[in-house]
Amino acid sequence: MNFCGKSEIFDFVDAPTSGRLGLSETKIEESSDVYDAKISQLLPFLSELFARIQLLITHLHESSSFYILSIFLRKGHQV
Structure with missing residues (x-):
């Protein structure tokens, strides 16, 4: 699942050890x-x-x- 912001995309990924959602951040240059x-x-x-x-x-x-x-x-x- 992606949430697009001004210059960033945040991806929610499953954290296998905790069972909770983790948040990874990817920069996009525009x-x-x-x-x-x-x-x-x-x-x-x-x-x-x-x-x-x-x-x-x-x-x-x-x-x-x-x-x-x-x-x-x-x-x-x-x-």
Whole structure:
């Protein structure tokens, strides 16, 4: 069973003496072109994600401002 990371593959192997799984690590060398290609694929996704987060924060700020304003207006009418 392999778990691929950024630059490493971890292989789970059976340890015959203990009956437990051991972890062996194998390094994989990747060129900077591969990393540049991966980063360039992630940039549009990250840009969209940050735009949606910013929009969410704006909506939360607006709704909390209206809520606080309504509390002040209610208290103003009670006095």
